[in-house]
Amino acid sequence: MASVTAKPIDTTIEVPGKRTPLVTGAHDYGTVTDAVCRLAECKTPTAWYVALGISASLMGMLFGLIGYLIITGVGVWGNRSPVFWGWPIVNFVFWVGIGHAGTLISAILFLFRQNWRTGINRAAEAMTIFAVICAGVFPGIHIGRVWLAYWLFPIPNQMAMWPNFRSPLLWDVFAVSTYATVSLLFWYMGMIPDLATLRDRATGKIQQFAYGLFSLGWNGSSRHWHRYERAYLLLAALAAPLVLSVHTIVSFDFAVSQLPGWHTTIFPPYFVAGAVFSGFAMVLTLMIPARTICGIQDLLTDRHLENMTKVIIATGTMVGYAYAMEFFIAWYGGNRYETFAFINRAFGPYAWAYWIMVSCNVISPQLFWIKKIRTTPWMIFVVCVFVNIGMWFERFVITVTSLSRDFLPSSWGYFKPTIVDVLMLIGSFGLFMTLFLLFCKFLPMVAMAEVKSVMPRPGGKSDHH
């Protein structure tokens, strides 16, 4: 059996009639626990402190800039007439898109019984939540008067007014906050048994208290597991359509308006495909270095990486199809403004951004058809970085090109970001990485209980379910 051979096996080769093991190396239940808990229990490597220091400084810079923005006003950004949705909205859509992979992996792959998800789901869900936090920052500060952010919610107020429920922007508030809440519940619930593992292994008083508190007294009772599994399945079933709804509603922010280049019905599926695409790319970008540093290659095998690259090829091709279809409809629809908007995108003043987007999003993922690239971690990493860049540019192209040149040539303009725009984007990566590093250090990075449940049982009985 795979679990008892010490010989490293190539998990990317299909052997007919045999299931490829999801855990390689000579692992049993105990060693899986040891491998996952190692980082939380042993002495923290210096590299972690260095990385945290850099990320936390960038995060500090982000918060400093937010303070500067609040005190000064949104004029510190490059948002000027006619482009009032500049980088803040680009960054919002970018981060929300990234936040789609985690719940997709946890929920949809769970419903499809893709057992390989167990190796990556925890980290991907964590990444989702951190990305949604980064995403939430931008519309929050983009409203200008941050102290009135509660106007976004239907809270009784002194003006005796209610929000307009027919506005996609309000749908967005509900969609993103529901998604953040449900993702958090899903992530936390999945983590309860693993937190209990950390609690039972902890030696320090503080660790025992903290893990003890957050594991809620989990004792592994089978009667508890029964309800827990039902709850997990139900949450997965609820989260699966939720994942699809969130970026659909984000796309409504654009598609429900009448601006040429935004007012298209392809936006919802196109945005969802793009979100999954960028999310998987970000998972791979994070997990390829993380699995080496944390020493969990046995749980997060090359096979896992390869499976994710296949999702990237699929969604990347969908995104490419959407780009082509947008052009076709712009011509076929016969609307001259629409036609102009798309010609302007590809050959206008933002052509450079458009072609960066196309080469990163459409061309680079096609490299994954080559098996060598698909199975070499550093090559996957490079392609995924390009995909991330491309997906940021996609949102930039959609937002800025359409706004900068709409119906009235006299009000055309060219958007230029300020240094604050640039530093805030960098700072949001600092926030993201800080949270991710804290997660790697203090929480179980791999869903131990789930990995154990897909491992072959000792005694040769395989656990089909």
Added chain:
Amino acid sequence: MATTIEQPVKTKAEPELLGLLAEFDDPNALIEASKKVRDAGYRKWDTHTPFPLHGIDEAMGIKWTILPWIVAACGLTGGTIAIGMQYWMNAVNYPFLISGKPLFSIPACIPITFELSVLLAAFGAFFGMLVLNQLPKLYNPLFKSEAFRRATNDRFFISMDAKDAKFSEIDSGEFLHSLNPIGVEEFWSDVESPKLPRNLKLALALVGVLLLMPPALVAYKRSTTTNSPRIHIVPDMDFQPKLKAQNTTNLFPDGREVRPNIKGTIPRGQFKDDNIPFYYGLKYLPEDQDVVVIALQDEKKTDAKKTEEKPPADPKADAAKTPAEKPADPAVDAAAAEASKLEKLPWVTEFPMPVTEKMMARGKERYRIYCSACHGLGGEGDGLVSLRAMDLQQGTWVKPASYHTDNVRKLPVGRLYHTITHGVRKMPAYGAQVPPEDRWAIVLYLRALQKSHEIDATTIPEAEKRKLRDTK
């Protein structure tokens, strides 16, 4: 409990056997053992595994949970709340009319209804699971067992509760040993119930008091009044560095923040120069155009000054005086100068439009609405407002002039029109309220009133005479 009667002297200090714990290192062995425990008829027992073990539910005879029903109920509640909220907020409590679309329509409700259904269903799944599992439960006697720590790692346990009807310390222990576990151990209640740290209550009370302070402060401030201006924590746009009317500035040589119109500005809807007689009551505009308006404003100013300067010592006499009788002071001189300026203007003497019966009827109607309150129905200056003002004897009232004096009779129609438009003395300007056509109609009616007071009876047409003779 039956045991309480048999052992009444049992002290609390004595530990109580809570149950037995059997440890296995193989999940398959656990499942086999579980079947035996189930078949032996035990009810209060459980197994503990580091991961959800498939096949254990049947082996233990675990019934299906009701959790899906809880989730469904929560989801439906969420959807209902969402639809109800959107309907009530946007169609009932604060109707939001946008481009004539219906106040409430299902398609626009779908996204939020979906989101709230999912949100509440997810809460139902998560919290329902916790409640059914009786979690969080941070204290559990099993946790005292050193071996049990591996229940979340790589070992498998059967725990048997001493409260089970079939449980007996010796028989159950032997039974568990017969299942071939790695080991069996007992777990006991604590000898002493753990005590809270001594200072905890004090600390909690202190935190509670501290937490109460902000709301108490807010409640105090809300229930008391203060004379100091509000604190602008968030300045919003309360203080803007911009120029406003009535303020002074160094920016312009005249020191005024509000800027006068540039010479020749024509406000929208105010183009009048193509029909000067109609709009101004003048044959042509004099070179000094400002005189047309400013003269009257100045007169008003002097009027106000007069009120300030004069102590109300002799209000009756003052009120009775007409402007012409006023004692000479610089302000009045200025007013007189302006009046003479006005006299010299080229007033029209004929109506700048055909005079019709309809116009007369309109003039009568408008006169009764706007003018008669002061001037009286007959134009003698005895309207109710004027009478009342005279009664009050405030000394600030100037009685409206009667139309039936030679002075007024001689005024050209253009001048009368001008007076209605811009006012005179206490009379305010009616230009903003009464359109030019109506002002001319009023002038026409005014002329008719004047004529009615000085007419020679013999010149009345025969038909009218007959009406006058008619006594019915």
